[in-house]
Amino acid sequence: MRTYTKYEFLDLLEDKLRKQRMTTVDDATDKDLFYAIAAIINDEVRQAGLETVKRYRQNKERQVSYLSLEFLIGRLIESNLVNTGFKAVCDEVLTDLGRSPRAVYHEEEDAALGNGGLGRLAACFLDSVASLGLAGNGFGIRYRYGLFEQHIAEGHQIELPDNWLKEPYPWETRRAEEAVTVNFGGSVDYITDDDGNYVFTVTNPQKVTAVPYDVSIVGYRNDVVNNLRLFKAEAADHLENATYNSRLDEMNAIDQISAVLYPDDNSEDGKLLRLKQQYFLVSATIQTLVKRFKQTFGVPLTQFHDKNVIQINDTHPTLGIPELMRVLMDEEGLDWDAAWHVTTQTFAYTNHTIMQEALEKWSYDLIRQLNPRVLMIIEEINRRFCEDKPTEDIEEIAIISDGLVHMSRLAIVGSFSVNGVAALHSEIIKNYTFNAFYRLTPDKFNNKTNGITHRRWLQNANPELSRLITERIGDTWVTHPEQLEQLMNYTDDVEFLEQLHAVKFSNKQRLKALIFEQTGITVDENSIFDVQIKRLHEYKRQLLNVFHMMYLYNTIKDNPAINMQPRTFIFGAKAAPGYKRAKEIIRLIHAVADTVNADPAVGSRMKVVFLENYNVSLAEDIIPAADISEQISTASMEASGTGNMKMMMNGAVTLGTMDGANVEIDERVGRDNIIIFGLSSDDVIGYQHNGGYNARDVYTNDDRVKRVMDQLIDDTFNHGKSFDDLYYHLLKDNDPYFVLEDFTAYVEAQERAAALYQDKKTWQRMSLVNIAQSGRFSSDRTIKEYNQDIWKLHNNQ
Ligand code: C3B
Secondary structure (H helix, E strand, O other): OOOOOHHHHHHHHHHHHHHHHOOOOOOOOHHHHHHHHHHHHHHHHHHHHHHHHHHHHHOOOOEEEEEOOOEEEEOOHHHHHHHHOOHHHHHHHHHHOOOOHHHHHOOOOOEEEOOOHHHHHHHHHHHHHHHOOOOEEEEEEOOOEEEEEEEEEOOEEEEEEEOOOOOOOOOEEEOHHHOEEEEEOOEEEEEEOOOOOEEEEEEOOEEEEEEEEEEEEEOOOOOOEEEEEEEEEEEOOOOOOOOHHHHHHHHHHHHHHOOEOOOOOOOOOOOHHHHHHHHHHHHHHHHHHHHHHHHHHOOOHHHHHHHEEEEEEOOOOOOHHHHHHHHHHHHOOOOHHHHHHHHHHHEEEEOOOOOHHHOOEEEHHHHHHHOHHHHHHHHHHHHHHHHOOOHHHHHHHOOEEOOEEEHHHHHHHOOOEEEEOOHHHHHHHHHHHOHHHHHHOHHHEEEOOOOEOHHHHHHHOOHHHHHHHHHHHOOHHHOOHHHHHHHHHHOOOHHHHHHHHHHHHHHHHHHHHHHHHHHOOOOOOOOEEEEEEOOOOHHHOHHHHHHHHHHHHHHHHHOOOOOOOOEEEEEEOOOOOOOHHHHHHHHHHHHHHHHHHHOOOOHHHEEEEEOOOOOHHHHHHHHHHOOEEEEOOOOOOOOOOOHHHHHHHOOOEEEEOOOOOHHHHHHHHOHHHOEEOOOOHHHHHHHHHHOOOOHHHHHHHOHHHHHHHHOOOOOOOOEOEOOHHHHHHHHHOOOOOOHHHHHHHHHHHHHHHHHHHHOHHHHHHHHHHHHHOHHHHEHHHHHHHHHHHHHOOOOOO
């Protein structure tokens, strides 16, 4: 990639403004500047992308394809500027022009083609794959509407369509010439060929064109540019025997396939359209990969797996397994055994959840409707797999049972690797969730603890902290994040600790301004910024956090003169539109906020803030300002978490349960630098197995619990409508997420946190240790492990 002086960059900018926006630097709007800068980046990046592809082709490189129904990209302009090396010069040119770089960069729409952790992980992984110089590409869907835009009206969540493509997306290139056709439905016929083999054909399928839109993925200053291919569904040019009106109907139906992202996180909506999206993605991808293989390598398809590995992001792309079988057998003439060998050497499956409601099971009939040939192949996989298995195991391992296809079982059987996303989670999978499979093929199972790209989440989101770190330990941490550990040499360096504190303080001041702008609430930058930002889900236990706030409020009301550490509770969370209880929790947060923030008796000791429409860009503003990172899921239920890693890397202290990757954060920083509380995963799993916990007992015997519970249904925080669903649910359904059980331990942990925070030196040291130990949670480390253990790609750097 070239480097530019300020003057050269300004020349380029003027040129792009003139030719592409018909304007000049004097008249340019922020949007004009954004598009002009994107055009400069694209000129460089597309050239480097061509060269990268050429090199991969010439070297006949093995490649990984990361298949995911979600890529939660956020904005790309800043990471593209950083990774190309243009960031500093671009900032300078804009500043010299009297423009705000931030305002210009914020003209980009936040691309939210994902829900939460799983989708953001996919985006971080692409950044790391390219930055490590590995040959890997993403495949996903170009949803016309991404994750809904959240508004709050009187505490109620309102969902508006996310019209992210209303203006051209500068990072995509439509590649109509590489479109492929995906067949849905139809009926299966077969004939017997001369050798007595069955040959299957599908007649009268619905034909859908999958048109690729390519987004360049820029490696960090290494001239590697990989690709994210997003498919859009379009009607085929020639619909046979169609009248004009039936053609319009069909076009509309086809448009629906890539129209919207399903807004469910850690739960599944068993709709045919969702299944269509899954098959659309995997069929388009497999056809593309097989075509490329034939064009590039000139060897038989029996060697496909030597050159390809496909990582599937949860079970959503599992139909890729029968689809590859179908293409290899029906289109390429391989027999079952040869096709099965290739397929099972190609696929690797990552599990991201053990939540029952998220483990996909599709009805047999729905899959037949989707594509009858694919269903036949699944049946045959199941028949062969179950053939030699002991009857007592069948119930636990059968891919098809009770009219349902268990996608995780199909994924395990069809893959050579199965991994969880944090050490604890991988153990739970082996010992509980997929134990029968683990006993059959223990070597398939492995762990790959998640990570986050430190380039976006530290370098970009927290430039002041990055600068400070570099001043002390040089900049090798940028390419070798484990080097952050050198910061451990400064744990007693008072000057450095003060500088760290000053950076945090200025980040908090910026967030304070943003909070005021968005909500009109004035918060105290000297208070603890206690942050819980993630999807709203009962297992993530925002409710526990709310109960603590209610308890604190009661404490102040009981004793108005009490001297306590001031706190600002900051929330960001979207609830799935159909998830009523999650929406009630959002309403409760607002009810508590309204009461607390308006009560003069509380004053500045406590403020509650809910920032609406939480997304990647807002996370980038909140995380650098966090003091406490709330990671309080019911132990065993959060597979990993990645927000925990982002906040740690920015110097927040984790207050959490021994769940997911919190366990590994604890291991890295030591118990002095993290605040751990509550039931362990063994406790929770134990309770679940013998129903030993009685929520009503806790309610009856613990006055503090009883009081906050009762306040759900009295008028303390009641704005018109009480929270009786939450109240009765906790008591009658026996509090499945152990909120009441963990309440006392949580309050006690919060008290420890406040005491530690008041001891400034101690807190600053804790914060530093967290930053210093966060290098392990860079997705560069994660991707190196995927590559060493699973993908085994040639390393280009
Ligand atoms: C999430 C899990 O809930 C997180 O613990 C985990 O860190 C991330 O995946 C990434 O591995 N997850 C999600 O966002 N959506 C799902 N459907 C399943 C898991």
